[in-house]
Amino acid sequence: MGKADFLSPKAISNRIKAKGLQKLRWYCQMCQKQCRDENGFKCHCMSESHQRQLLLASENPNQFMDYFSDEFKTDFLELIRRRFGTKRVHNNIVYNEYISHREHVHMNATQWETLTDFTKWLGREGFCKVDETPKGWYIQYIDRDPETIRRQEELERKKKQDLDDVERTAKFIEDQVRRGRESKEPEEEPVFTELKRESEEEKVAFSLGSSSSSIQSVILLSLFFSITPGPSALKATTSAKRKDQVHSTNPKEKKKKSALDEIMELEEQKKKSMKTDNWIRSDIVVKVVTKKLGEKYHKKKAIIREVRDKYTAVVKMIDSGDKLKLDQSHLETVIPAPGKKVMIVNGQYRDNEAILEGIDEKKFSATLTIDSGPMKGKMVEGVPYEDFSKMA
Known part of the structure; x- marks a missing residue:
């Protein structure tokens, strides 16, 4: 009985049945022929072409097995390289995608009996990095392409060059600081002596504000008569000062700031100006x-x-x-544990690495030791929690 015509229902039915994957036990790797059922596979095994292929394979079986093994290995690695690159992936995922192609080389025609044996062989030969987990074997392709290796070497060389530039700049700054300290002349330390009055009748006067006239008079009297004002006198002067402040005739008159208050305000403004949003x-x-x-x-x-x-x-x-x-x-x-490295992200010492020495929970601040840059080794106290963070 001859074959059905190309557009006949029988031919169309046969093509539909032959489309896609079939059962592996009805596939002949030597002849690369897939049969649809057991009867078809039995007829194929009894055919003259199959017998001729068996005779050729029996003469040199290792040659055919090496050929199929090499084809399987080449296609498998090419799929990993194109589909997954150098990512770590489960070996069964790669294998399922590989066998989805109808014309693939079956593993039962190669030198490996199981997928696990093939995975171990890839690791031993250095084609992939393999590791075993409770979920199975994972593989990671090792790209040995000369162009890829050259790009990686250029990237590493550029990173090293940038790092060398940063280190060179830091060393130059440290040398400049050291030279400045060496060239600076040592200052004479002040000598403190005891205060002695030359004559007993000498008067010492202080110029204080008008609002503190009562305090001024008490101090002048104590210096003149060489007496110390008692607690009652100090209490009286303090109450008088408070009354003068409360019963001021000019409400628009502002209280004069002391030099210490002005210095503290300048320091606070300086700290705020160094912080960024x-x-x-x-x-x-x-x-x-x-x-x-x-x-x-x-x-x-x-x-x-x-x-x-x-x-x-x-x-x-x-x-x-x-x-x-x-x-x-x-x-x-x-905030990490004391002794860990942190990065200062705001304030005067921004972008400097430091070591956390201790934490003040009442003031919500910490004590840090600068660990990089020209200020390396300097201990800074009172750094707020929001100005530093743990390094990754």
Whole structure:
């Protein structure tokens, strides 16, 4: 009986049945022929072409097995390189994608009996990095392409060059500071002597404000008569000063600031001017404080991988590995244990690494020791919690 015509229902039915994968036990690797059922496979085994292929294979069986093994290995590695690259992936995922191609080389025609044996062989030969886990074997392709190796070497060389430039600049600054200290002449230390009055009748006068006339008179009397004012006199002068302040005739008159108060205000303004609105930076550990993302991320720690537009951070969650894009207001700094390294993110010593020495819980501040830059070794006290964070 001859074959059916191309457009006949029988031919169309045969093509539909032959489409896609068939059972492996009815596949002949030597002839590369797939049969649809047991009867077809039996007829194929009794055919003249199959017998001729068996005679050729029996003369040199190792040659055919090596050929199929090499084809299987080449196609398998090419699939990993194109589909997954250098990512770590389960070997069964790669194998299922490989056998989805109809014309693939079956493993029962190669030198490996199981997928585990083939995975171990890839690790021994250095084609992939393999590791066994409770979920099975994982493989990671090792790219030995000369162009890829050259790009990696150029990238490493550029990173090393940038690092050398930073170290060279830091060393130059340290040398400049050392030369400045050596060239500076040593200042004479002040000598403190005892205060002695030349004559007993000498008067000592102090010029104080008009509001403190009562205090001035008490001090003058005590110096003149060489007496010390008692607690009652001091109490009286203090109450008089308070009455003068309360019953001031001019309400618009402002109290004069002392030199100490002015110095303290200047120091506070100086500290505030050194602080900036944006404090986030890469490679530090932060805590997610927003509740809009749900309990999965609330109060969980993350690492800042990238900073965009000064106020937006791309973070990677430590426990789940998820990547999120968050605003600076949704994050806060993380305080590590004493002795750990931190990064100063705001204030006078911004962008300097430091070591956490201790924490003052009452003042919400900490004591740090600078560990990088020209100020290395300097101990800084009273650094607020929000001005430093744990390093990743």
